Amino acid sequence: MSAGVRLERLIASRPWTSRRRGRAADRPDPLLWTRRALPLAAAALLLLSLLVPYWQVILFAPQYPGGLRAYVYLTHVGGDAQEISTLNHYIGMPGLEAAAPLERRLAIPLFVLAATALLLSAYARPLRARWLRLLLRLPAGLLPVGVVADLTYWLWWIGHTIDPAAPIRIEPFMPVILGRGRIMQFGTIAWFSAGFFLAVAAAVLALYDFFRERRA
Amino acid sequence: MKLRSWGGLAVAAVVILTLIVLATRGTTTGQSVPRELQELIQARGLTPDQARAALQTYVPPGKYDDYLMFSSGGQSGQVLVFGLPSMRLLRVIGVFTPEPWQGYGFSKESRAVLGEGEAPEDVLTWGDTHHPAISETNGDYDGQFLFINDKANARVAVIDLRDFATKQIVRNPNAASNHGTVVSPNTDYVLEATQYAAPFPFRYAPVASYNDSFRGLATFWKFDRARGRIDRSKSFQIELPPYWQDLADFGKLESDGWVFMNSFNTERATGGTLDKQPPIEIGASARDMDYLHIINWKKAAELVAAGKARTVNGIRVLSLADAVTNGVLYFAPQPKSPHGNDVAPRGDYIVVGGKLDPNVTIYSFKMIQDAIRAKAFAGKDPYGVPILAFDRVVAAQVKVGLGPLHTMFDDKGNGYTSIFLDSAVTKWSLGEPYHRGDAAWKVVDKVSVQYNIGHLSAVTGDTIKPGGKYLVALNKWSVDQFKNIGPLFPQNLQLIDISGEKMRLLSSTPVGLAEPHLAQIIPMDRVKAWTTYPAAGTNPLTMKVDPQAIKAGQARIERRGTTVEVWMTAMRSHFTPDRIRVKKGDTVILHITNIERAKDAIHGFAIDRYNVNLSLEPGKYETVTFRATKVGTFPFYCTEFCSALHLEMVGYLEVTP
Numbered sequence: 001m002s003a004g005v006r007l008e009r010l011i012a013s014r015p016w017t018s019r020r021r022g023r024a025a026d027r028p029d030p031l032l033w034t035r036r037a038l039p040l041a042a043a044a045l046l047l048l049s050l051l052v053p054y055w056q057v058i059l060f061a062p063q064y065p066g067g068l069r070a071y072v073y074l075t076h077v078g079g080d081a082q083e084i085s086t087l088n089h090y091i092g093m094p095g096l097e098a099a100a101p102l103e104r105r106l107a108i109p110l111f112v113l114a115a116t117a118l119l120l121s122a123y124a125r126p127l128r129a130r131w132l133r134l135l136l137r138l139p140a141g142l143l144p145v146g147v148v149a150d151l152t153y154w155l156w157w158i159g160h161t162i163d164p165a166a167p168i169r170i171e172p173f174m175p176v177i178l179g180r181g182r183i184m185q186f187g188t189i190a191w192f193s194a195g196f197f198l199a200v201a202a203a204v205l206a207l208y209d210f211f212r213e214r215r216a
Numbered sequence: 217m218k219l220r221s222w223g224g225l226a227v228a229a230v231v232i233l234t235l236i237v238l239a240t241r242g243t244t245t246g247q248s249v250p251r252e253l254q255e256l257i258q259a260r261g262l263t264p265d266q267a268r269a270a271l272q273t274y275v276p277p278g279k280y281d282d283y284l285m286f287s288s289g290g291q292s293g294q295v296l297v298f299g300l301p302s303m304r305l306l307r308v309i310g311v312f313t314p315e316p317w318q319g320y321g322f323s324k325e326s327r328a329v330l331g332e333g334e335a336p337e338d339v340l341t342w343g344d345t346h347h348p349a350i351s352e353t354n355g356d357y358d359g360q361f362l363f364i365n366d367k368a369n370a371r372v373a374v375i376d377l378r379d380f381a382t383k384q385i386v387r388n389p390n391a392a393s394n395h396g397t398v399v400s401p402n403t404d405y406v407l408e409a410t411q412y413a414a415p416f417p418f419r420y421a422p423v424a425s426y427n428d429s430f431r432g433l434a435t436f437w438k439f440d441r442a443r444g445r446i447d448r449s450k451s452f453q454i455e456l457p458p459y460w461q462d463l464a465d466f467g468k469l470e471s472d473g474w475v476f477m478n479s480f481n482t483e484r485a486t487g488g489t490l491d492k493q494p495p496i497e498i499g500a501s502a503r504d505m506d507y508l509h510i511i512n513w514k515k516a517a518e519l520v521a522a523g524k525a526r527t528v529n530g531i532r533v534l535s536l537a538d539a540v541t542n543g544v545l546y547f548a549p550q551p552k553s554p555h556g557n558d559v560a561p562r563g564d565y566i567v568v569g570g571k572l573d574p575n576v577t578i579y580s581f582k583m584i585q586d587a588i589r590a591k592a593f594a595g596k597d598p599y600g601v602p603i604l605a606f607d608r609v610v611a612a613q614v615k616v617g618l619g620p621l622h623t624m625f626d627d628k629g630n631g632y633t634s635i636f637l638d639s640a641v642t643k644w645s646l647g648e649p650y651h652r653g654d655a656a657w658k659v660v661d662k663v664s665v666q667y668n669i670g671h672l673s674a675v676t677g678d679t680i681k682p683g684g685k686y687l688v689a690l691n692k693w694s695v696d697q698f699k700n701i702g703p704l705f706p707q708n709l710q711l712i713d714i715s716g717e718k719m720r721l722l723s724s725t726p727v728g729l730a731e732p733h734l735a736q737i738i739p740m741d742r743v744k745a746w747t748t749y750p751a752a753g754t755n756p757l758t759m760k761v762d763p764q765a766i767k768a769g770q771a772r773i774e775r776r777g778t779t780v781e782v783w784m785t786a787m788r789s790h791f792t793p794d795r796i797r798v799k800k801g802d803t804v805i806l807h808i809t810n811i812e813r814a815k816d817a818i819h820g821f822a823i824d825r826y827n828v829n830l831s832l833e834p835g836k837y838e839t840v841t842f843r844a845t846k847v848g849t850f851p852f853y854c855t856e857f858c859s860a861l862h863l864e865m866v867g868y869l870e871v872t873p
Contacts, residue, residue: 086812086814090859090861168860
């Protein structure tokens with residue numbers, strides 16, 4: 001028995017029902033494989049995405065050869081965040097660590113909940129109703145959108161929470177989320193990072209069989 | 217038919233013409249750069265060799281040198297770090313002298329190093345650095361630590377090459393001066409040889425009692441690599457006759473376990489010119505031979521460990537008598553007031569520069585061992601040390617020029633000896649197994665240097681794996697080499713290409729801050745220096761986060777009786793707190809943490825009129841302690857230009873009456 005087949009059986013098994021119903025596991029269910037495997041993979045990707053940054057910005061200036069990099073994870077900001085925050089204070093902009101305090105605290109529990117919901121939708125036998133399963137998969141499906149919306153808000157907040165007493169005065173502005181921007185002597189390049197793409201993949205996998213069922 | 221062949225001819229002609237045009241264009245583009253350079257070379261009046269030397273040593277902006285050279289800083293009491301081949305000065309390291317840029321000797325931490333725990337009136341504020349020694353693993357530089365001696369005060373310092381800062385200074389309790397600092401092949405010991413004999417145990421004794429009460433010493437400082445410190449309690453000394461022991465080198469590979477050390481003034485001249493005695497320079501040069509000291513240091517260490525030593529002024533000493541009885545110490549004659557004393561890469565030969573003799577004398581380690589076994593002694597010195605017969609231990613002599621001093625080696629089995637009186641470097645070939653037959657023990661080349669060369673240094677040239685490529689001549693006189701800038705002339709360090717058969721002089725570098733003696737050259741990538749201290753709040757003495765270091769937002773001032781303690785952060789572009797109020801007579805303790813993490817975000821910290829200046833590199837924690845004796849309101853400010861608002865990085869210390 002190949003490893004792939006073994007994995008397939010394991011995923012398709014029914015831990016709650018097989019003992020009582022005996023032969024139920026042998027009954028063929030063509031959709032079972034995707035119904036189980038896809039949410040399971042989605043949950044894994046979702047949790048994995050917590051370990052890598054969702055968004056990054058690189059700042060270029062002559063005295064920083066190679067640039068300064070901020071890696072925005074859902075739980076913290078990594079890279080040269082401290083240096084960027086130090087520089088921010090000259091123009092009265094909040095430090096990166098000041099943004100999204102609640103979201104950073106709630107990220108792990110929320111994601112665990114979303115992942116648990118995915119698993120429930122896949123395994124809990126009583127949840128046969130399609131709308132209930134859809135409901136359980138929606139959090140994972142909507143997370144990327146939520147993250148982008150939240151990121152946009154906090155970038156707006158950082159760019160518009162300018163301390164008027166700062167040594168260097170600048171007009172409030174909307175930092176560039178994707179692509180090139182410029183602040184003082186810094187050129188910036190911002191883009192999504194691995195975490196966001198994992199979350200998008202997770203969302204697609206979470207919702208995939210609904211689209212398929214609808215097509216079918 | 218006819219037309220077609222005409223057409224073919226036309227096509228061929230066009231093709232050929234195009235090729236010709238392309239070819240000439242190609243050559244013109246190919247030649248235009250050299251022609252421009254040709255004009256530049258002519259305009260600057262350079263010879264082709266000089267132009268080649270310029271290209272060989274030029275390092276463009278943003279590119280790095282290939283080698284680091286650690287040079288002693290002579291009377292400055294510092295170490296100088298150069299990049300090669302550019303010969304640009306990269307760093308000065310404060311060692312025996314307070315150095316304000318590094319805050320060395322101003323913070324509590326660096327004052328503890330500089331002060332060696334002595335009473336304030338005994339703290340020395342200069343040193344005469346001579347011989348840097350990079351730590352070694354298996355006989356090759358490992359780039360972790362640097363040791364350097366202070367000839368004037370018999371001290372040895374330990375520099376950590378992670379942050380290029382001095383961590384320890386040990387004072388020799390029984391010696392007045394020293395010369396030569398070398399490390400054993402695995403840096404278990406740092407050897408310090410005395411230069412001028414002193415009363416032993418160290419005390420007052422009249423010079424008239426020289427022969428009886430003066431002694432030389434070989435001091436083996438035990439180095440604890442894990443702690444990065446010399447361990448006094450595990451160190452020992454070997455008592456030697458009162459000759460002037462000079463340079464030393466550890467044996468390696470086949471001669472591992474032995475030390476070779478030259479000496480002069482075996483005449484034991486002590487001057488007395490007003491009493492019509494010959495001056496020391498005459499008295500000390502009377503004999504044709506002095507003594508190469510051959511020391512079995514592993515046996516000495518065993519004897520000391522077995523308790524065959526007495527503790528003198530806090531350090532264990534193996535007596536001269538015990539050293540002789542137990543076969544620890546032998547002499548071999550060496551001509552005449554010798555200077556250099558260098559072990560060949562395989563550990564098989566010891567090369568001694570004659571100084572007042574035009575030869576380098578090469579001793580064979582095998583022959584020395586055979587002679588010791590055969591007891592081939594030519595006599596004993598007045599202190600009972602057996603003297604091996606000269607012809608039983610000498611493998612060869614090579615006539616290299618007038619005033620040979622020090623020797624380093626290349627990767628092709630050649631020695632390079634500095635020739636003081638001739639102002640030259642002589643390249644000569646070693647014998648078997650490096651070179652055989654007619655090729656052995658021959659002068660290969662000689663190049664003039666400007667002028668009066670002392671030490672020389674080749675890339676890893678005193679290790680088991682010499683790198684060849686470059687050699688630096690450290691010249692004592694520059695005379696006419698640089699524009700006159702007053703009667704105190706700079707030293708002249710000259711870079712020489714030794715990669716070919718012939719040596720080629722590449723460049724001259726004036727050193728206008730002291731007289732470097734020895735230097736050592738290590739490939740750049742072997743030194744793994746920090747760009748910032750690894751964690752914010754690192755104490756440079758412990759290299760760990762200090763319990764008193766603080767994070768952003770924890771700054772505070774606390775008063776306990778007459779002591780005011782301040783926990784301060786430095787961060788572009790402010791100190792927190794920026795106002796400190798104390799009363800006259802208070803003891804003020806400032807714990808300052810540079811909480812920056814960006815490289816080169818360095819802050820200074822100076823208090824006006826209070827003789828305080830620190831260098832706070834990113835992540836560094838240091839302490840300042842002083843008594844507020846002067847009433848007034850004093851600015852304290854950042855002395856290292858840190859940012860656009862550097863001038864605003866300031867605060868006030870109020871000392872109320």
